[in-house]
């Protein structure tokens with residue numbers, strides 16, 4: 001397997017490092033995934049990419065380049081999101097001991113916490129670039145067909161007309177209308193998995209380490225886009 005190279009703190013979604021650093025990071029991850037896919041092509045095995053290599057790739061229904069980009073997309077969409085969300089979620093829950101007790105003893109409370117934390121932190125906002133295909137009236141403004149839009153889920157998820165005291169974590173609020181997993185045709189494909197992973201993570205962590213506490217006020221967490 002090709003190691004991720006160059007080693008160092010290159011971060012794909014970190015806009016502050018500039019396009020060259022991002023390009024280098026993208027090339028590095030691309031090379032890494034190419035080597036993983038080539039391993040699966042040589043010896044498919046039974047994991048997701050082994051099956052895709054043995055089936056659709058061999059039958060010519062998908063290309064090697066498509067498999068590589070699918071692997072990168074799944075790493076970012078499927079792993080990075082959960083890793084960041086769990087970090088932020090634990091940070092929030094450390095201030096909510098009453099909620100933690102409920103989460104550990106009641107699975108449905110854990111699922112409620114997952115969606116409330118996703119609403120509160122709205123981490124998926126970096127991916128929302130769109131182009132209007134028709135004129136759209138939003139309040140007093142009109143977005144013209146062809147104009148670019150960056151709709152931020154955070155604003156919808158923190159709309160006080162929908163979510164009372166939106167900056168507050170509330171385990172009992174109705175989160176049905178949050179758009180932290182997107183909306184419409186691109187609604188997150190992995191949301192059942194994401195919900196299960198996060199609920200298990202919070203329940204397990206606080207059950208295994210019930211004494212988990214902050215030892216100091218942490219510096220504000222900076223979470224880069226995905």
Ligand code: HEM
Nearest residue numbers: 077078081082085124127180181182186187188189190194
């Ligand atoms: C905290 C966890 C997650 C959050 C907050 C999240 C959020 C999102 C959001 C906001 C979108 C829509 C992007 C857009 O409209 O352009 C999306 C799409 C997607 N997500 Fe997730 N996601 C999470 C976890 C996962 C996981 C675990 C997987 C798969 C293993 C996954 C796979 C996908 C895929 C494949 C899409 C693209 C769907 C499409 O364009 O048709 N996500 N996600």
